[in-house]
Amino acid sequence: KNQVEQSPQSLIILEGKNCTLQCNYTVSPFSNLRWYKQDTGRGPVSLTIMTFSENTKSNGRYTATLDADTKQSSLHITASQLSDSASYICVVLSNSGYALNFGKGTSLLVTP
Amino acid sequence: EAQVTQNPRYLITVTGKKLTVTCSQNMNHEYMSWYRQDPGLGLRQIYYSMNVEVTDKGDVPEGYKVSRKEKRNFPLILESPSPNQTSLYFCASSSTYYQETQYFGPGTRLLVL
Numbered sequence: 001k002n003q004v005e006q007s008p009q010s011l012i013i014l015e016g017k018n019c020t021l022q023c024n025y026t027v028s029p030f031s032n033l034r035w036y037k038q039d040t041g042r043g044p045v046s047l048t049i050m051t052f053s054e055n056t057k058s059n060g061r062y063t064a065t066l067d068a069d070t071k072q073s074s075l076h077i078t079a080s081q082l083s084d085s086a087s088y089i090c091v092v093l094s095n096s097g098y099a100l101n102f103g104k105g106t107s108l109l110v111t112p
Numbered sequence: 113e114a115q116v117t118q119n120p121r122y123l124i125t126v127t128g129k130k131l132t133v134t135c136s137q138n139m140n141h142e143y144m145s146w147y148r149q150d151p152g153l154g155l156r157q158i159y160y161s162m163n164v165e166v167t168d169k170g171d172v173p174e175g176y177k178v179s180r181k182e183k184r185n186f187p188l189i190l191e192s193p194s195p196n197q198t199s200l201y202f203c204a205s206s207s208t209y210y211q212e213t214q215y216f217g218p219g220t221r222l223l224v225l
Binding site for chain 2: 034041042043044045046089100102103104105
């Protein structure tokens with residue numbers, strides 16, 4: 001069964017610090033992997049998408065990495081801000097079928 | 113403005129009373145999808161549609177129906193709601209299944225008593 005596991009489940013960091021969120025998946029065959037940011041009570045917003053051939057992709061202070069061999073991805077947040085407090089969701093698409101595979105998310109709290 | 117709209121945003125109903133949550137997008141997207149989000153379980157896909165008249169089940173389709181008669185609209189129908197369908201629902205659309213940017217609606221919070 002296709003699965004997407006995220007860690008940690010929750011994280012608290014001080015404003016200005018960096019952090020890294022992890023996503024491991026078993027989805028096969030792999031098409032692409034997406035990271036979303038979801039503020040409380042709102043719909044998710046896309047941060048990055050990575051295909052099989054991409055190792056690193058940046059979007060401002062957000063940098064995603066992908067290792068398709070080990071089926072692992074990470075989202076690195078640099079110089080965190082209070083507005084980064086949100087849930088970060090990893091989504092993996094397969095070339096087989098059209099359903100999306102969601103991780104349960106990592107809840108990030110950035111404190112002053 | 114490109115957007116996905118959902119109505120209603122909040123709904124309280126009773127067990128067994130049929131309801132419909134509407135979803136509309138103005139971006140001419142082919143792919144549309146419904147999700148429910150519950151604490152500790154994350155987002156789970158209910159149904160999706162690749163295009164008009166083409167729909168398929170996601171991970172948790174039981175108790176739900178959908179239709180895609182027009183490209184812009186993708187309503188979610190609960191024929192006989194039950195308390196376990198109390199949840200936060202999101203509709204989303206993208207140009208195609210593989211297209212990067214999936215736009216999510218603002219969410220509909222449903223309480224079934």
